[in-house]
Every structure is written in C-alpha cells, then in structure tokens.
Amino acid sequence: MTTTAVRAPERAAPERLPGAWGLGLRRGALEIRQFFRQRDQVVFTFAFPVVFLFLFASIFSDDVRGAGVTASQLYVPAMMAAGIMSTSFQSLGISIAIERDEKVLRRLRGTPMPPAAYFLGKIWLVLVTGLLETAILLAVGTAFYDVDLPSSAGRWFDFAWIFALGLTACALLGIAISSVPKSGKSATSVVVLPFLVLQFISGVYISIDTIPDWMLNIGALFPLKWMCQGLRGVFLPQSAQVLEQAGSWEFGRIALVLGAWCVGGLALCLLTFRWKNRRDG
C-alpha cells in the first residue's frame, strides 16, 4: 500500500471556456437576426437617409459655382456619411441604452460570456447594416443624381478605409453615449440631438462653403465632418476641392482624425461602459 493517498481531483483539468471570437461571431449572427425581425426598425433605418437624400438632392440641384458639380452630387457623399453614422452611432447608442434598461446586459453579465463577445457582436451588426445602408445610398446616387462609382482602385481603397475607420469611430462613440441616458425611454432624445447638430455643422444638410467657419471648426472636432469630406474626395471630381475649407481633400488628415477617434472612442468605452443602469448600481 502506498502511504500517500492520491485523491482524484473532483473536477478534471480546468475546463476550456468558449473563446471570445467564436462567441462574438455567434452573437453577431443573433444580433443581425434580431435586427431584421423588427420590420419597422429595418424600414426606418434604411429609408431615413434615402428619403433625406431624395428631399435635399431634389430641392437643391443647381450647379455649384466654379466647382464643376451640382448640389445634388454634393448630397450623395454627405448622406452616405450620415448613413454610416446613423447605423453605427445612433442605432448603437439607442439600442444599448434600452438593453441596459431592460436588464439584457445584466443578464449577459451573469453568464460566463466574455464581455468582448458582446461588443464583437455589435460590430458585426453595425458592419452589415452599415454596408447595406451605404450600398443603397450609392445605388440611388449613381442612378438618379449623376454620381459615378470610384474610377480607380486607389479611390476604392480610400472609400474602404474611410468607411471602416468612420464606422468604427462612430460605433465606439455610440457605445460610449449609451451610458449617458438615465433610462431607455430618454435614449432617443439624448442620442439624436447631438447627431442632428453634427449633421448641420459637418456639411451633411448644409453645403460646407455656406457654414460659418467657427461652426465648421466645432464640427471638425468630431468624425462626421471628416467622413463627409473623405467621401466627397472619393466621389466628386477634383474641381470640387475649391469648396473645402483647406481647398483640398486632406486624405492624410482624415485618416489621422478618424484613427484618433477610434483610439479615443475605445478608451472612452472602456472607462465609461456600464452593464447596469444607475438605479441598479
């Protein structure tokens, strides 16, 4: 007989918990399924920027003096930028605030789901809806408002990184602002007001050469102004650069600002994200 009794451990080797990437993908699929099952939300999300594009581009359609473009053409990239921000910033800001209020987040926090999986799921959702939204606006723009698809591989590349960086920055800002409203009911107003103001001072509704410089400078602190500018650079002829504040597209600067917002937005999310609303502290 051995003197040391070796007791079999009650639990075998430490169990492997499911990984964040895989769960993030599954959460993404689930988020997308939930999104598309809410018919009115789907219609509202996708129709809103199209309706605005139709209204603005049809009301203002004159040639812009000395720029070689029409006002309608200016509205196509502007609405695409607003569409990207609406599918990311606005929809996440509102939906996460509601999920927090309805204790969906708290329930997830009570499971061993890694927090990263939740955010990855949201990113998949935003990527799919953002791509769809952009594709719809691009289709409308090329079909009715005389905008051409990017003419070279370089322009497509610019389109891709502006989309990716802009979407990421706005999604992170949306996650961050979701912690601001006290309840799910107030979320819509809290999120929509800043978005609306930004659309006015970033060159979405009002042409960039009409907005007072001081307003534009405030707009320039946020991603939307740079997304609009970059997409104009992708879709408009070089002659339209005269309308810009700096007289050029400034692609390098756009990448820098949007990149900085991605990093800053991530830091903001990590610092402020709450799984419960304030009452449940």
Next chain:
Amino acid sequence: MTAHANERAVDVRGLRKQYGDVTAVDGIDLGIRRGEVFGLLGPNGAGKSTTVEILQGQRTRDAGEVMVLGADPAAATRAWRSRVGIVWQDESAPAELTVRETVRHFARYYPRPRDPEEVIGLVGLEAKASSRIKALSGGQRRRLDVALGVIGGPELLLLDEPTTGFDPAARRQFWDLIRLLADEGTTILLTTHYLEEAEALADRLAVVARGRVVAEGVPAELRDRYGTGATVTWTDTGGTPRTERTDTPTKTVAELMRRFDGEIPGLRVSRPTLEDVYLRLTGQEDAR
C-alpha cells in the same frame, strides 16, 4: 486547496448594504451547505433580493464577508460565473428570438452546458420552443428565465422569487424541477414569499425581516420553536364567537366544559401554522 464535499457553498458574515439612508441589509449571516436547498423567506423589502444580488456578484456590498463557491463574488471570474446559475426576478430575454434560439445560444456560453432540448422540456416549454419570446405569456417567460438559469449546469443556482406569476400547475412543475436539480447535487438558494413553496422545497429556511435574519432552521423545527401556544375558539351563550390565545389549551377547554356543562358550541383548538409563525416573526401579525 481542493473542494471538499462538506465545504459550504455560500458563507456570509455580517453582510450590510445601504441605499442612501435606507438600510436594506443590516448584518445578515448565512451558511449554505453543498447540495442543500435553502429558502430565504421574507416580505417585500426585507432585503432578500439585495442579498441574492450580492451573492450573484451583481451588486456591491458595504460591509461583511461573502464567499460563494470558494470565491468572493465581487471578484467574479468567467470560470466562477460558469458554475453559478441565476434566475432573475424580472425577465429580460430578447423578444425577437424564439425560445429554442435563445436557450441554444445561452448554452454556448458555458463549458459544459445541459442539452438545450432537455432543458426546454424540463421547464415545460416544448410546445412553445419555436415561438418568439414576445409571444409568450408572463408565466412562460418566467419559465424561460428558469431555463436560462439552469442551461449551464450550475453547481449553485440562485433564484430570486422564481415562481412569481406561475399558475398552480406551472408551480408544481417548477417544484419538480428544483427537486430534480437538488437530487443531482445542485446547491439551491431561492427567495420566496410563498410559504408553502419554502416548506415544500427547502431543507432549511431563513426568515428575513428588515434586513436581518430573524429565524433559521428546518421548516418543521421553526414551527415547533416559534409556534408555541394555541388558539381556542367557541361560541358564547349569547351566540357571539369567542377566541382565546393560550399556552395551555387543555386547561382552557376544561374550564369551558365546566361552564357549558358538556358540549361546547363551535369548539375549535388550532395550533399555529408555519404561516402564523412567519407572520409573527416578520412582525406582520396584524396583516391577518
């Protein structure tokens, strides 16, 4: 250290929690053994939910020591969360998904989940498995909550008023489920304000009132310890009903026999029920 079978699943000492000026939990001690079904009984606002939320790792505490499955829930890890099942008081499942989609999805969070179809059957939602959650009744949603609480095959299940909104049949079915899980060795803590539920399920009970444990023990033992005395009821000669509370009911009946010289009209002698004990302990006697 290895986990010993006699180690306590839950160990709470001097737990306190205040919300502003209101003291919700005022020095609670609890010890729950592994494999035990423990009932936390008390009126609304007694501090039951706050206590359970602290044990879940969902709420901070102001003072006290808390160990749940050998760890402080305030520093919960993913591995710890995978061993603890939670059934919340308010339902919060995604409305647009079906029961099956939701249960299957939650199963993926756990290293060793139970079979989703089996769990759907255990809570009696087979017929609703393909229905969207928004189409479920309140009681059916609660049953889904129970399903999501047990899908991970937890060692410890924390249930906060799990049967609120259940019809009697669903409640019986839920009791069977709890007994089944207990037989499998799951440690269960449930809060309730249904006395018959606590009596039917719990191996041991703690009665909580105003943030403190006012009594603790096996249900029958509680009744014997605190349920002293009896109530004697009869009808007086004038036809008026009379009630007397006494520690010596036999003596009272003997006196009445002398007075009535034989048969006592409307005589009834009753021992306090667990409900009487509960109401007395929680200071709600007058509510009767």
